[in-house]
Amino acid sequence: MTIDWAIVEMAIPLLAVGTVMTLKIASLAALFGLTGGIGLGLVSLGGWTWARWLVRAYVDFVRGTPLLIQIFIVFFGLPLMGFRLGEFWAGVIALSINCAAYVAEIVRGTVGSVEKGQTEAAKSIGMTQGTILLHILLPQSIRPMVPALTNDVITLLKNTSLLSVISVYELTRSGQAVIASHFAPLEIFALLAIYYYAIISVLSWVSRVIERRLPAW
Amino acid sequence: MTNGTRSDVAPPVPVGPLLSVQGLRKSYGDREILKGISFDVIAGQTLVLIGPSGSGKTTVLRCLNYLEVPDAGTIELAGEPIGGAYVGEPAHWTPLPEVRLALQRRKFGFVFQRFNLFPHLTALQNVAIGPRKVLGLSRPAAEARAAEQLARVSLEDHLHKRPSQLSGGQQQRVAIARALAMEPRMILFDEPTSALDPELVHEVLDVMGTLAREGMTMIVVTHEMGFARRAADRLIFMADGRIVEEGAPEAVFSAPREEKTQRFLAHILNR
Numbered sequence: 231m232t233i234d235w236a237i238v239e240m241a242i243p244l245l246a247v248g249t250v251m252t253l254k255i256a257s258l259a260a261l262f263g264l265t266g267g268i269g270l271g272l273v274s275l276g277g278w279t280w281a282r283w284l285v286r287a288y289v290d291f292v293r294g295t296p297l298l299i300q301i302f303i304v305f306f307g308l309p310l311m312g313f314r315l316g317e318f319w320a321g322v323i324a325l326s327i328n329c330a331a332y333v334a335e336i337v338r339g340t341v342g343s344v345e346k347g348q349t350e351a352a353k354s355i356g357m358t359q360g361t362i363l364l365h366i367l368l369p370q371s372i373r374p375m376v377p378a379l380t381n382d383v384i385t386l387l388k389n390t391s392l393l394s395v396i397s398v399y400e401l402t403r404s405g406q407a408v409i410a411s412h413f414a415p416l417e418i419f420a421l422l423a424i425y426y427y428a429i430i431s432v433l434s435w436v437s438r439v440i441e442r443r444l445p446a447w
Numbered sequence: 448m449t450n451g452t453r454s455d456v457a458p459p460v461p462v463g464p465l466l467s468v469q470g471l472r473k474s475y476g477d478r479e480i481l482k483g484i485s486f487d488v489i490a491g492q493t494l495v496l497i498g499p500s501g502s503g504k505t506t507v508l509r510c511l512n513y514l515e516v517p518d519a520g521t522i523e524l525a526g527e528p529i530g531g532a533y534v535g536e537p538a539h540w541t542p543l544p545e546v547r548l549a550l551q552r553r554k555f556g557f558v559f560q561r562f563n564l565f566p567h568l569t570a571l572q573n574v575a576i577g578p579r580k581v582l583g584l585s586r587p588a589a590e591a592r593a594a595e596q597l598a599r600v601s602l603e604d605h606l607h608k609r610p611s612q613l614s615g616g617q618q619q620r621v622a623i624a625r626a627l628a629m630e631p632r633m634i635l636f637d638e639p640t641s642a643l644d645p646e647l648v649h650e651v652l653d654v655m656g657t658l659a660r661e662g663m664t665m666i667v668v669t670h671e672m673g674f675a676r677r678a679a680d681r682l683i684f685m686a687d688g689r690i691v692e693e694g695a696p697e698a699v700f701s702a703p704r705e706e707k708t709q710r711f712l713a714h715i716l717n718r
């Protein structure tokens with residue numbers, strides 16, 4: 231078989247449009263997912279019993295159901311609840327909800343594994359649970375959390391491709407559009423793979439730089 | 448009053464011991480570690496607690512400030528029961544909520560065997576964070592207090608170093624300053640020098656000796672018998688979850704009454 235280079239050349243700028251959308255969605259969802267997940271993780275470590283229980287149930291639900299189903303639930307559920315936000319925000323929300331659950335687990339695991347003596351020393355000077363979490367345990371956990379959080383952001387980025395099913399014009403969807411009009415699936419899918427790979431390589435590199443820059447004691 | 452003259456000197460308030468421990472018991476699983484421990488500590492005095500490994504010394508200290516919840520017994524600091532209160536009619540023991548417990552904990556300083564400094568904070572921040580986040584002092588006030596306490600342990604030249612940049616002896620002195628900055632009623636030391644290189648032991652013991660002379664109330668678990676001789680007002684020998692012998696250090700050292708004490712002292716003094 232031969233590669234149709236003309237189609238490849240034509241597709242490169244078209245896919246760039248989808249890339250911008252993918253980056254937009256991924257950035258927003260990463261922002262909400264990380265902040266929400268850190269908050270939920272802290273609640274599951276130090277909150278009231280009922281709040282911990284709610285976070286547990288939330289994490290369980292997200293981990294126990296396919297993302298595709300979660301996307302559909304948000305997409306069809308939001309309008310029923312009176313929110314007409316469109317497929318872009320439905321996608322951002324679905325991915326944020328999904329990401330936050332995994333981040334919460336990472337935060338719980340990492341913060342929970344800080345050496346026990348730290349909590350005891352903090353208690354011995356009269357600190358309460360919330361203060362200990364915020365000022366003693368969380369700052370010590372940030373650096374060890376970076377690799378796992380990067381993984382989650384990478385997964386999130388790949389998961390944006392699932393939003394093509396609710397017609398969000400992101401990278402995968404833009405590729406499908408080219409395939410539909412020019413029928414060159416192999417070229418386009420290979421090109422899509424390269425695009426994703428490039429974005430993720432940059433992400434990994436940024437994460438390594440961040441990890442190196444963060445203070446180690 | 449008995450002689451009928453009025454005195455403008457207030458009658459002495461009947462003071463009991465600063466700390467009073469009665470019948471302290473603690474089990475882990477079905478192993479009883481503390482089998483009924485009772486003792487008093489008088490304000491301004493230093494009590495040294497010795498005993499073989501596993502006898503329950505650390506557990507006693509941890510129960511005092513409720514890092515560990517005792518199964519039975521009472522702890523009173525200046526007349527205030529620690530960890531709970533008797534409420535209702537008839538009165539029954541009700542554990543304090545975590546926030547109230549935290550208020551009581553800060554009345555005890557605790558110095559750990561392995562220092563347990565906060566590695567992400569400088570020496571100054573390690574000492575200031577309590578006054579700042581617990582006592583609610585402003586940052587300048589908290590740091591001023593921290594600098595003062597660090598000077599007290601001769602670390603005024605190391606304020607901005609992190610624990611990893613300090614020697615073990617220096618780290619332990621930061622830990623002592625951290626406890627002092629909370630202005631505790633008493634300080635509990637759990638083998639404060641046993642994680643230190645031998646040549647660093649004296650600098651920590653010197654600080655503790657000075658504190659004792661200045662009138663700080665302290666309970667010290669240690670294997671440093673020289674320190675016990677010099678600084679202790681009272682000595683307790685524990686074995687197997689019980690107090691075996693108790694008295695003035697000189698008396699216990701020179702004429703131990705119990706055979707267990709004799710054997711332990713012979714062992715530790717001949718090391």
Ligand SMILES: Nc1ncnc2c1ncn2[C@@H]1O[C@H](COP(=O)(O)OP(=O)(O)OP(=O)(O)O)[C@@H](O)[C@H]1O
Nearest residue numbers: 475476480498499500501502503504505506507638
């Ligand atoms: N959290 C725990 N769970 C189970 N067992 C424990 C726990 N903490 C302590 N123990 C046990 O209780 C016993 C007494 O421990 P403790 O640390 O109080 O002794 P110690 O007198 O301080 O000894 P050492 O001189 O070695 O420090 C030990 O046998 C120990 O294994």
Ligand SMILES: [Mg+2]
Nearest residue numbers: 504505506638
């Ligand atoms: Mg011990």
